[in-house]
Amino acid sequence: MFDKRFSLKKCLSQGMTWLVVIIISVLFAFVLFNWDSIRNMIGKIFKILTPVLFGLAIAYILNPVVDFLGKKLLHKSLLGRLKNERRAAGLARGSAVGLALAFLLLIFLALGYLVVPQIIKSVMDIINRLPEYSRDLIQWLNSLNVEDGQLSARTQQMILQASSYIQQWMESSLYPQLWRLVNGFTSSILNVFNFMYNLLIGVIISVYVLVSKEKFTGQAKKIVYALFRPETANAVIDVFRKSNQIFGGFISGKLIDSAIIGILCAIIMYILRLPYIALVSVIVGVTNVIPFFGPYIGAIPSIFLITLVSPRQGLIFLIMIVLLQQFDGNILGPKILGNSTGLSAFWVIFSILLGSGLFGFPGMLLGVPVFAVIYYLIKTGVEYLLYKRQMPLESRTYEKADSYDPVQKKMIYLPENETRREKRVREAEVKNVGITRDQLKRRIGKGPQGHEPRIKKDNKP
Numbered sequence: 001m002f003d004k005r006f007s008l009k010k011c012l013s014q015g016m017t018w019l020v021v022i023i024i025s026v027l028f029a030f031v032l033f034n035w036d037s038i039r040n041m042i043g044k045i046f047k048i049l050t051p052v053l054f055g056l057a058i059a060y061i062l063n064p065v066v067d068f069l070g071k072k073l074l075h076k077s078l079l080g081r082l083k084n085e086r087r088a089a090g091l092a093r094g095s096a097v098g099l100a101l102a103f104l105l106l107i108f109l110a111l112g113y114l115v116v117p118q119i120i121k122s123v124m125d126i127i128n129r130l131p132e133y134s135r136d137l138i139q140w141l142n143s144l145n146v147e148d149g150q151l152s153a154r155t156q157q158m159i160l161q162a163s164s165y166i167q168q169w170m171e172s173s174l175y176p177q178l179w180r181l182v183n184g185f186t187s188s189i190l191n192v193f194n195f196m197y198n199l200l201i202g203v204i205i206s207v208y209v210l211v212s213k214e215k216f217t218g219q220a221k222k223i224v225y226a227l228f229r230p231e232t233a234n235a236v237i238d239v240f241r242k243s244n245q246i247f248g249g250f251i252s253g254k255l256i257d258s259a260i261i262g263i264l265c266a267i268i269m270y271i272l273r274l275p276y277i278a279l280v281s282v283i284v285g286v287t288n289v290i291p292f293f294g295p296y297i298g299a300i301p302s303i304f305l306i307t308l309v310s311p312r313q314g315l316i317f318l319i320m321i322v323l324l325q326q327f328d329g330n331i332l333g334p335k336i337l338g339n340s341t342g343l344s345a346f347w348v349i350f351s352i353l354l355g356s357g358l359f360g361f362p363g364m365l366l367g368v369p370v371f372a373v374i375y376y377l378i379k380t381g382v383e384y385l386l387y388k389r390q391m392p393l394e395s396r397t398y399e400k401a402d403s404y405d406p407v408q409k410k411m412i413y414l415p416e417n418e419t420r421r422e423k424r425v426r427e428a429e430v431k432n433v434g435i436t437r438d439q440l441k442r443r444i445g446k447g448p449q450g451h452e453p454r455i456k457k458d459n460k461p
Contacts, residue, residue: 054202059209062100064252066210070096097210101203118278126276126305239380243373249340250369257336258288261328268324274317275309276302284321288328291368292348295325341372 031038046053074092209216225233262285269277280302287298299321307314343351348368355367383393390409392398401411 051198051201052205054198055205055209058104058202058206059213060248061251061255062097062104062206062210063213064248065100065103066093066096068096069099093213094211097207100210101207115278115282119282122276122279126308129308239377242376246341246372246376247369250337250372253337253340254289254291257328257333258285260332261285261288261324265321265324268320269317272313272316272320274306274313274320276305280305280317290352290364292345292352293364295321295328299325341368343368343372343375347371347375 070089070092074095221237224236227233228236262281265284266277266281269280274280283302284295284298287294290297299318302321303314303318306317341348351367351371352364355363355365355370357363359367386393391404392411397411400413403412404410405412
């Protein structure tokens with residue numbers, strides 16, 4: 001006979017839990033011991049799906065533009081003419097996709113016609129003038145030996161060794177590497193065609209994704225409601241919606257911000273008559289996409305390039321880029337981005353370092369928005385668990401809290417002037433786990449001779 005307390009449903013639930021734990025453990029061990037093979041397989045899959053990834057990325061970037069053109073501008077005018085809601089919405093969506101892609105193509109053509117030739121010219125000019133720059137540097141170092149009589153013999157010897165090493169390194173290593181780099185660019189035609197092919201297929205895929213966005217969204221929601229209960233499905237969809245707002249808001253805002261900074265940099269450099277306008281502006285604009293470290297990554301090589309032409313112009317550019325980044329960090333950036341990620345400065349630096357260490361340059365670009373989404377998911381889960389326990393949700397409530405009273409359901413705060421002994425007494429009273437020795441003496445009292453009373457034991461027969 002089965003025991004009355006025996007519950008088949010409870011046993012099945014526990015068995016399924018243990019089965020899931022065992023399966024996850026086995027999968028984790030399998031991935032851990034076969035990580036190289038799995039990584040190679042993932043790399044092959046991503047290589048095959050490169051056009052699809054390009055298409056999804058293009059569609060994700062252009063989606064805000066398509067929504068604005070389709071819903072704000074074209075839909076109302078087409079609805080007044082066609083008198084059919086569904087047909088007007090479809091035509092507006094298709095027209096918006098075409099206009100957005102035409103705008104993107106126009107930007108690429110402008111970059112290819114105006115910026116790319118200037119960048120190539122600047123790079124070739126730098127390579128051709130490197131011997132002149134090195135000779136000037138060596139002459140300046142040698143002049144220190146003649147003009148400055150206060151230099152010690154050891155310092156002069158160090159300068160001579162350094163100048164000789166720099167000259168030898170430039171002639172034997174730097175120049176050949178730069179020319180090999182240029183020759184590599186000219187000889188890698190196959191890679192260029194492969195990239196253009198993937199980009200073309202990606203554009204075609206992005207058209208399908210943008211036109212059928214509503215259909216794909218509806219299918220995804222249908223799957224979620226089929227797998228979960230309505231309450232859970234609503235929560236899952238809300239989490240995905242918020243994650244999309246965080247990720248998409250940061251990406252689109254950062255792209256707009258970086259484009260404005262690059263254009264402003266080019267305009268100011270043109271006014272100040274600084275060299276390498278196109279090259280430096282592209283470097284500053286592209287690296288500005290990287291949060292926190294981006295301005296420094298773009299400014300340092302730009303200052304070096306301009307200083308090679310003229311130290312005075314290098315100093316002018318340094319002052320200009322500092323003022324431009326202050327404008328971006330304090331005025332332009334907050335206006336465009338706001339607090340889209342919800343991360344503090346510590347977590348921004350942490351996510352950039354982690355992303356760059358794991359995935360290189362793409363990790364630096366996408367580390368902050370991806371980590372912001374993970375941070376939001378963890379925060380949502382923690383607040384849900386606290387809500388179920390009827391505990392406070394604000395982090396400030398826990399900053400100076402000493403403990404939580406489950407009976408009164410409130411946080412207990414430690415007084416600022418409380419001693420350690422008073423804290424032990426209070427904790428014993430709150431937790432009801434025991435009393436102090438002094439409290440025991442006061443409760444029992446002392447014997448007639450001033451000794452503590454002893455507890456008599458019953459005499460056993």
